[in-house]
Amino acid sequence: MTSLDGQVALVTGSSRGIGAAIATLFAQHGARVVIHGRDVDALAAVGARIASTGAEVFSTTADLTEHGQVEAMRLAIEEHVGPVDILVANAGGSPVPPSPIEDITEADWRLSIDTNLTATFLTVKTFLPGMKNRGRGSIITMSSAAARRPNAGSPVGYAAAKAAIELLTKDVAAQAGPFGIRANCLSPETIMTEGNQRQIPERIQLSLIDSHPIRRLGTPEDVAAAALFLAADTAAWISGIVLDIAGGSVLV
Numbered sequence: 001m002t003s004l005d006g007q008v009a010l011v012t013g014s015s016r017g018i019g020a021a022i023a024t025l026f027a028q029h030g031a032r033v034v035i036h037g038r039d040v041d042a043l044a045a046v047g048a049r050i051a052s053t054g055a056e057v058f059s060t061t062a063d064l065t066e067h068g069q070v071e072a073m074r075l076a077i078e079e080h081v082g083p084v085d086i087l088v089a090n091a092g093g094s095p096v097p098p099s100p101i102e103d104i105t106e107a108d109w110r111l112s113i114d115t116n117l118t119a120t121f122l123t124v125k126t127f128l129p130g131m132k133n134r135g136r137g138s139i140i141t142m143s144s145a146a147a148r149r150p151n152a153g154s155p156v157g158y159a160a161a162k163a164a165i166e167l168l169t170k171d172v173a174a175q176a177g178p179f180g181i182r183a184n185c186l187s188p189e190t191i192m193t194e195g196n197q198r199q200i201p202e203r204i205q206l207s208l209i210d211s212h213p214i215r216r217l218g219t220p221e222d223v224a225a226a227a228l229f230l231a232a233d234t235a236a237w238i239s240g241i242v243l244d245i246a247g248g249s250v251l252v
């Protein structure tokens with residue numbers, strides 16, 4: 001079994017959705033998991049589920065678009081749990097609906113960029129120096145199939161931010177590799193999180209299935225399995241990649 005025994009793993013945006021699934025799987029594989037979000041009730045529910053399995057779990061909150069809050073989170077984790085060995089910079093999302101470029105407000109553009117690219121940048125920037133000092137670390141970032149090509153269903157600010165996260169990740173891999181640190185990026189297609197279950201009408205879910213050679217939509221657990229593979233030493237020679245988790249849909 002893949003082992004993360006004793007390693008401290010921070011999964012940002014794990015109060016729900018994909019992040020919660022990653023944190024749960026990492027805990028099952030022996031990691032000392034730090035869950036994160038802004039919604040304390042949702043965090044408490046995820047924390048209780050993980051703790052009920054006997055695993056160790058620590059909970060932290062921060063708005064990742066504020067560097068001061070990210071730094072305070074790092075200090076709290078290091079004081080209560082220890083230095084982070086595995087960082088999954090998963091937090092993000094698509095906070096504005098798709099629209100023609102000329103109709104996107106400056107505020108909405110900045111919100112898409114900050115929620116995804118700036119939050120990922122500030123998270124990596126904050127945890128990287130400690131990893132470099134310790135000479136080890138595994139970083140996983142979160143892109144999206146939206147970054148692959150223009151798509152009327154994906155807000156361009158979100159897609160552009162995710163494409164930039166892919167490049168940022170490759171840069172981290174190049175800069176930090178000599179310090180014993182790996183950086184990789186996951187790129188999921190539509191994943192049936194609680195949020196998407198609610199938001200995507202059943203009729204659309206059925207039509208989306210047809211665009212996947214593997215005839216189903218993805219689950220948070222599909223993404224978690226890929227995160228576990230990349231986080232663990234089994235992927236010791238893998239760095240700087242963007243891994244599609246898409247049921248083959250990027251081919252079509």
Ligand SMILES: NC(=O)c1ccc[n+]([C@@H]2O[C@H](COP(=O)([O-])OP(=O)(O)OC[C@H]3O[C@@H](n4cnc5c(N)ncnc54)[C@H](OP(=O)(O)O)[C@@H]3O)[C@@H](O)[C@H]2O)c1
Nearest residue numbers: 013014015017018037038039063064091092093144190191
């Ligand atoms: N679901 C999909 O189909 C899909 C596909 C491709 C890529 N992705 C990417 O995968 C990641 C997870 O997606 P998901 O669907 O699981 O999202 P989700 O269910 O909406 O959860 C998003 C998580 O990110 C946190 N978050 C968002 N903005 C934040 C901020 N400024 N500061 C701190 N925390 C913040 C949320 O915290 P709170 O709610 O506690 O505030 C929550 O824990 C995202 O990066 C998303 O873009 C998702």
